[in-house]
Amino acid sequence: MTSRGFTTIENEWIILKDGTRLAARIWMPDGAREDPVPAVFEFLPYRKRDGTSLRDESTYPVFAAAGIAGVRVDIRGSGESDGVIDGEYSECELTNACELIAWIAAQPWSNGAVGMMGISWGGFNSLQVAALRPPALKAVISIASTVDRYNDDIHYKNGCHLSAQLSWAATMLGYQSRPPDPALVGERWKEMWLERLAGEPFFMEEWLAHQRRDGFWGHGSISEDFSSIEIPALVIAGWADGYRNTPLMAIEGLGGKAKALIGPWVHKYPHFAWPKPRTDFHGEAIAWWNKWLRGDDNGIDGLPQARAYILDAIRPAPRRDSDPGFWVAKDVWSPPQMQCFYVEQFGKLTEGMPIPHAPEHPVYLHSPLDTGTASGEYFTLKPDAEMAIDQRSDDAGSLIFDTMPLAGDYDYLGRPVLTLGLRSRAAGGNLCARLVDVHPDGTATRVAFGVVNLTHRDGNADPKPLIPGEKVSIRLVLDACGYRFRKGHRIRLSLSTAYWPMILPPPDDEGIEVDIAAIGLGLPMLGHHQRIDIKEPANPDPLPKYIEHAAAATKRQVVRDLSANRTEYHIHEDTGLTEHPETGLSTRQLREEVWSITPDNPLSMTGTSTWTCDMRRPGWFVRTVATARIACTRADWIISAVVTAFEDDVQIFEKVFAEKRIARDLM
Template structure:
C-alpha cells in the first residue's frame, strides 16, 4: 500500500440524465488527472453527511492513500440528493447505479475501472448491479448481503413473517423523513424536506402485498441466475448476523469467481466489528481492488475460496468482546458430508441415521412467547441483540440431547433436518435449533432454522397442511462454523413458536412429531487448513465525534403473570454527537415494543417509534416516525405516522393505514 496524498470533496453534485441531482462525497488521490486511478463506488440511502460518515471516514481515506478514489453517493431522496426514494433495490435505483458507474469511468481522473462495495443495502445492490453488467464495473465486495431477497433478508424467512420487517419499515420511514443539510443544499433544504415527507412510501405496505416468493422478490435476487454475474466477487459476513448464509450460497452459485470470508461478527465491517477477532478489511480490500481494477499481479485470485472462523465453546453473555475459535481455510468449497444424528427409542440424540422403527409420536405446542432468548435478526452490537443462553427457550421446546462428546466435531455449512409431522390445523410454524450444551449446562445456540409449513414444498406456491395427514419436512438451517468440544453435548430443540423473531400463524394447533423419523445432518468441516487472518493495524479505526449526550441501550422481557401477557422491549438511543468538521449534531432514538398472550396468536402487537434530531446553533429539526402492526385471523393490519418539526413548530403530519389479507401465513 502506498501513502498517496488525497483530498476530500465534501459534496459533489452529479446530475443524472433525467435531471435528478445526486449528492456524492469523494476521496480523491492527488494528481489523479495526470495519474488516473481506479474508483470504488458505494450507493446508499443512509446519508453520507451523517448516517454512514463514521464508517466512510474509517475506510475511504485508506483507499485514497493507496491510490483508489472513493465515491460515496446518496440514493435519490436521501441525504442531500434530489427526489424521493421509490423502494428497495428498484429498477430505477439500479439504473441510476449503472449510470453513475458510467459517469465515474468517464471522469478525467479515472482509469476506467470501477469497483462497487457496500454492507447490507450497499452489499445487496452491488451484487444486483454486477448482474446488470455495466461495462466499467470490474469487481464487487459485498458484505452482510443476500442472494435471495425472500428467504435471506429482513422480511420473510422460509415463509415465516419476521418481526424485523416492521422494525425495518419503521427504520426506513425514519431515515427517509430526515432533512437534507442546509449547509450543502442552501435555501432549498426545506422544500426538499417537505417533498420527501409528502411523497415517501411506507415500505411495509408494499412488502406485505408479497407474502410468497413472487416476481417482486425474484427481482434483485441474483440466485435466480448466478451466471449473470461475470466479474470477481468477495463476499463477507459474520456468524452473529442474520446474513450468515450468503457467503456459502454465493460461492456455490458463482463458483471460482467468488471468494468468501466469514468471521464471528455482527452486522458491521470486519475492521471494527464485534465480537473480536477482527480482520484487516482494508488490506484485503486493497489487494482485491488492485488485482481487479489495476491488473496488479498480487495473487489475490489464488487465495482460498473460503476462509472462516470456527467458533468453539461460546458462552452467551450480556456482551461478548471476543469469541474463542480459530481461522480455517478451504481452497475450494464443496458440499460438506454430513455427520448424522437421530433420536433413539429412549429419546436421546445419537449418531447415525435413523433405523426403521415404529412411529413414536410426541405432541408439541410451545407457549407463544417461546423465543425471547433468540436475539434479533439484525444485530449491530455484541450484546443481547445476539442470542442469549437458550435454557429459557428450551423450556418451551421439545429437546433431544447426545451423551457428552468423546472427541471434537468440527462443522462448517448448513445443517439439514428431516422429520415427519402432522397437525390438526392447516397452518403451523416450526423452529429448529442446534445448541451446544456446556458441561455446566450453559446452552449456546449454534444454528437455527424456521419454516412456515405451508411453504414446505415451495415458497412460490405454498400449500395448506391437510389436517391429520402426516407429511415429511426438510429444513435447511442457517449456516454455522463451529467446533463441538469433548465433554459438551449437542441438543436439538424444536418449538412451534419463536416470538418475537417470527410472528405466529392465525391459529395455534400444535404439531405431532414422529420422533423416530428425526434425522439431523451436521455439515462436517472436511479437508481444511488452519490459517492466519491478519487483524487490523488500527484497533480503533472509527473517528471520534464530539459527544454532547451519551447513548443508551436496553432490552427487556416483562411477563405480566396476572394478565397472561409478555412484552419484549427494545430501546436504543445513539446519544447526541457532533461531527467535528461539519458541526452537524444528530441523535436517533428507537423505542420498540412487542406483546403477546402465550395462548392467543391473534393478541400479537408490534410498535416501533423513531425520534430523529438534527441541529446546529440556531437550527433544529426533528421527525417522529411510528409503525404499528396488529392482526386478526384473516388480515395483517398496519399503520404508520410521520410528524416533522422545524424548531418548535410542527410543519408536517401524515398517516398511513392498510389492511392486507394473510397469504397462508
C-alpha cells in the same frame, strides 16, 4: 506502498439523464488528473453527511491514500440527493447505479475501472448491479448481504413472517423523513424536505403484498441466475448476523468468480466489528481493488475459495468482546459430508441414521407463544443482547433431544439439515429448529437455527394448507454455522412451534405431533482444511472520534405480566447526541419498540416501532418522529404508520398512513 495525499470533496453534484441531482462525497487521491486512478463506488439511502460518515471516514481515506478514489453517493430522496425514494433495490435505483458507474468511469481522474462495495443495502445492490453488467464495473465486495431476497433478508424466512420487517419499515421512515443539510443544499433544504415527507412510501405495504416468493422477490435475487455475474466478487459475513448464509451460497453459485470470508461478527465492517478477532479489511480490499481495477499481479486471486472462523465452544454473555476459535481455509468449496444423528427410543440424539420403517413415536409439541425471547435480533449491530443469549429459557417451551456428553471434539462448517415427519392439528403452523451447544454446566449456546411456515414445506412460491391429521415430511435447512462442539459438551436439537418476537405467530396455534422415530439431523463436517492465520487490523480503534454531547444507551427487557397473562419485549436504543467536528452537524436517533403477545392467543400479537431523529446546529433544529404498527386477525395483517416533522419544536408536517388490512396468505 508510499501513502498518497488526498482531498475530500464534501459534496459533488452528479446530474442524471432525467435531470435528478444526486449528492456524492468523494475522496480523491492527489495527482489523479495527471495519473488517473480506479474508483470504488457505494450507493446507499443512509445519508453520507451523517448516517454513514463515521464508517466512511474509517475506510475511504485509507483507500485514497493507496491511490483509489472513493465515491459515496446518496440514493435519490435521501441525504442531499433530489427526489423521493421508491422502494428497495428498485429498477430506478439499479438503473441510476449503472449510470453513476458510467459517469465515474468517464471522469478525467478515472482510469475507467470501477469497483462497487457495501454492507447490507450496499452489499445487496453491489451484487444486483454486477448482474446488470455495466461495462466499467470490474469487481465487487459485498458484506452482510443476500443472494435470495425472500429467504435471507429481513422480510420472510421460509414463509415465516419476520418481526424485523416492521422494525425496518419504521427505520426507513425515520431515515427518509430527515432533511438534507442546509449547509450543502442551501435555501432549497426545506422544499426538498417537504417533498420527501409528502412522497416517502411506507415500505411494509408493498412487502406484505408479496407474502410468497414471487417475481417481486426474484428481482434483485442473484440466485435466480448466478451466471448473470461475470466479475469477481468477495463476499463477507459474520456468524453473529442474520446474513450468514450468503458467502457459501455465493461461492456455490458463482464458483471460481467468488471468494467467501466468514468471521464471528455482527452486522458491521470486519475491521471494526465485534466480537473479535477482526480482520485487516483495508489491506485485503486494497489488494482486491489493485488486482481487478489496476491489473496488479499481487496474488489476491489465489485466495482460498472459502475462509471461515470456527467458533470454539463459545458462551452467550451480556456482551461478547471476543469469541474463541480458529481460522480455516478450503481451497475449493464443495458441499460438506454430513454426520447423521437420529433420536433413539429413549429420546437421546445419537449418531447414525433413523431406523427405516420404525413404528411411529408421536410426541405432541405446542410451545407457548412467547417462546423465543432469547433469540436476539435477526441482524445484529452490537455484541450484546441483540445476539442470542442463553437458550435454556426458550428450551423450556421446546421439545429437546440431547446427545450423551461427547467423547471428542466435533467440528462443523456449513448448513445443518433436519428431516422429520409430523401431523398438524390445523391447516398451518410454524416450526423452529435450533442447534444448541450444551456446556457441562448447562449453559446453552445457539449455534444455528431454521424456521418454516408449514404451508411452505414444499416451496415458497405455491404454499399449500396442511390437512389436519395427515402426516407430512419436512426437510428444513438451517442457517450456516462454523462451530466446534467440545469434548464433554452435548449437541442439542430444540424444536418449537413458536419463536417470538423474531417470528410472528401464525393464525392457528393448535400444535403438532412430531414423529421422533423419523427425526434425522445432518451436521456438515468440516472435513479437509488448512488452519490459517488472518491478519488483524493494525489500528485497533479505526473509527474517528466525534464530539459527544449526550451518551448512548441501550436496553432490552422482557416483561411478563402474570396477572394479565401477557408478555412484552421492549427495545430502547439511543445513539446519543454527537457532533461531527468538521461540519458542526449534531445528530441523535432514538428507537423505541414494543412487542406484545398473550402466550395462548396468536391473534393477540401487536408490535409498535418508533424512531425519533434529531438534527441540529446553533440556531437550527429539526426532528422527525416515525411510528409503525402491526396487529392481526385470523384473516388479515393490520398495519399503520404516521410521520411527524418539527422545525424548532414547531410541528410543520404530519403524514398518516391510515390503518390498512392486508389478507394473510397461508401465514
